[in-house]
Amino acid sequence: MARRRRRSKGTSPWAVIAIVLLVGFVVAAMGGFLMLRMRAGETVVLDEDNCPVTGALSATVVLLDVTDPISEITRVDMKRQFQRAVAGVEKGGLVEVYTLTSDEGKLRRSYRGCNPGDKSSADAWTSNPRKIQQRWDEAFDKPLREMSDTIGTATESKTSPILAGIQRIVVESLSDMKIENRPKKLYVASDMMENTNAFSIYKSGADYEAFLKSTARDRFRTSLDGIDVKIWAFQREGSSKHKNLPEFWAKWVMSNGGNFDAYERLSGIE
Structure with missing residues (x-):
């Protein structure tokens, strides 16, 4: 008599569903982990100036000529122009602010730093938006706002070495290899009355x-290749008679390879 085979029980459908769900969960978890690692890997490492260690994405430099005082309305206009220029700097872009002195080629740097980005640019999964906003406020926004309040305070000086100041900025800052082939802007806030022993617009005119x-x-020859130059011109009684000041500076910028963006006269006159 033949033995009867025992019927094997089929796999429970609930077990199959559980296995599928488990596999799906593992795959999703691994995918999420890999995504977070990729996002974390994309986080830019910053240096002490909050600039990417590979170099700033752009450079915006402001040269303030405070060798002579300016009118109150000019100072207000200058402040607004400065704030507008800084507000246009993207995350990772460098801002530097220099003050011209009466000593030829000697500048005072009052600010250097990159826009580290505020909380709107933060990844909530891989960073702390609150800390990022705090860093932006304390290292970028606040010092630049405070600086804008001091623009235009100066005492009268006997010289105004504007060309030497531009030359110093280009050589020491805008020629940095890390920002080569990246957008560069130079704003010069001045009455544009160059006055040194090498050349004086007061004596020779523009x-x-x-x-x-x-x-x-030759003394102030400067390579301005790849640099956009914009002038914020203070109006003075002495400079108003030199009608060709804009043409003079446009020729100098372009003859040195720069892009002459604009010569903008600010409100008021001193």
């Missing part, structure tokens, strides 16, 4: 041919 014959031509 005569570019006279400048070319002076020692200032």
Whole structure:
């Protein structure tokens, strides 16, 4: 008599569902983990100036000529122009602010730092938006706002070495290899009345041919390649008679390879 085979029990459908769910959970967890690792890997490492260690994404430099005082309304206009320029700097962009002195080629740097980004640019999964906002407030927004309140306070000086100041900024800052081939902007806030022993607009007028014959031509020769230059011009009684000041500075910028963005006269007159 043949043995009867025992019927094997089929796999429970609930067990199959459980296995599928478990596998799906593991795959999803691994995917999420890998995604977080990738996001964390994309986090930019910053240096002590809150700039990417690989170099700032752009450079915006402001040269403030405070060798002579300016009118109150000019100071207000200057403050607004400064705030607008800084507000346009993207995350990872560098801002530097220099003050011109009466000593040729000697500047005072009052600020250097990159926009580290505020909480709106933070990844809530891999960073702390509150701390990022605090860093932006304390290291970028607050000092620049406070600086804008001091713009235009100065005492009268005998010289105004604007060309030497621009030259110093280009050589020491805008020629940095880390920002090569990246957008660069230079704002010059001044009455644009160059006045040194090499060349003085007060003596020669805004005569570019006279400048070319002076020692200032070679003394302050500066490579402005890849740099956009915009002038915020203070109006003075002495400078208003030099109608060709904009043309003089446009020629100098372009002859040195720069892009002359604009010559903008600010409100008021001193």
